[in-house]
Amino acid sequence: MIRPMVAANWKMHKTVPEAVALAKRLRDAFPEPGDRDIVIAPPFTALGPVSAILKGSPVRLSAQNMHWETNGAYTGEISSVMLIDAGCEFVILGHSERRTLFGESGEMVNRKVRTAVQAGLKPIFCIGETLEQRQSGATFAVLEGQIKEGLNNIDSGDIRRVTFAYEPVWAIGTGETATPDQAQEAHRFIRKRLTSLYGEEIASRVVIMYGGSVNPENVRSLMEQPDINGALVGGASLEFESFAGIIRF
Numbered sequence: 001m002i003r004p005m006v007a008a009n010w011k012m013h014k015t016v017p018e019a020v021a022l023a024k025r026l027r028d029a030f031p032e033p034g035d036r037d038i039v040i041a042p043p044f045t046a047l048g049p050v051s052a053i054l055k056g057s058p059v060r061l062s063a064q065n066m067h068w069e070t071n072g073a074y075t076g077e078i079s080s081v082m083l084i085d086a087g088c089e090f091v092i093l094g095h096s097e098r099r100t101l102f103g104e105s106g107e108m109v110n111r112k113v114r115t116a117v118q119a120g121l122k123p124i125f126c127i128g129e130t131l132e133q134r135q136s137g138a139t140f141a142v143l144e145g146q147i148k149e150g151l152n153n154i155d156s157g158d159i160r161r162v163t164f165a166y167e168p169v170w171a172i173g174t175g176e177t178a179t180p181d182q183a184q185e186a187h188r189f190i191r192k193r194l195t196s197l198y199g200e201e202i203a204s205r206v207v208i209m210y211g212g213s214v215n216p217e218n219v220r221s222l223m224e225q226p227d228i229n230g231a232l233v234g235g236a237s238l239e240f241e242s243f244a245g246i247i248r249f
Contacts, residue, residue: 005230007039008237019046023053033058051087062090068111080119094126096169106149117158131170164208165232171212187227216245
């Protein structure tokens with residue numbers, strides 16, 4: 001049985017004191033390892049302080065992005081080495097906002113994924129289609145292309161470190177959520193593609209989260225689907241009560 005994961009992406013929210021305060025509440029509310037993994041991704045400025053708060057806690061730390069080089073003249077960027085030094089175990093890569101707002105290509109995402117696994121980080125690899133792509137019937141073609149390009153040169157050993165997040169772009173921050181059936185259909189397709197690439201034994205163990213306006217009211221119906229193994233949560237993770245409600249689905 002796949003161990004579920006609930007991950008919080010705080011995006012460009014939370015000052016250091018605010019991030020520390022929320023991390024403390026989560027740490028205190030979930031002091032022992034349960035039957036699901038809890039991951040939080042604060043902004044870069046809060047990684048170090050939040051890492052210190054989470055020390056010894058089952059709540060784990062993620063970054064929201066990284067560069068594919070380990071160092072160099074890349075003003076404004078951050079490397080895998082720096083993330084590990086700050087206490088990160090995970091890193092979100094290929095988020096739709098990085099792809100659409102900042103022009104990240106599939107090739108760039110692939111370079112980041114390869115660097116992350118080589119450094120010992122665990123990528124949360126995001127894929128998903130836009131509303132126009134879904135309406136034109138291109139959802140599966142888009143997902144297949146993102147998987148093929150993003151996982152180029154990722155072997156069966158590396159893929160065991162990768163968590164997937166299916167995030168339909170049209171459902172992120174809009175209040176719209178894919179129906180459980182729509183989400184399950186996409187998740188099933190992703191798992192089938194992973195089976196064809198890496199075999200059933202590996203694909204059956206990969207965590208595939210759903211991301212897109214997840215909240216305490218809809219999380220259970222999503223998690224009841226056979227190929228949905230968790231949730232990547234944006235806005236609803238910014239307040240303790242709503243995120244704790246999602247964790248306790």
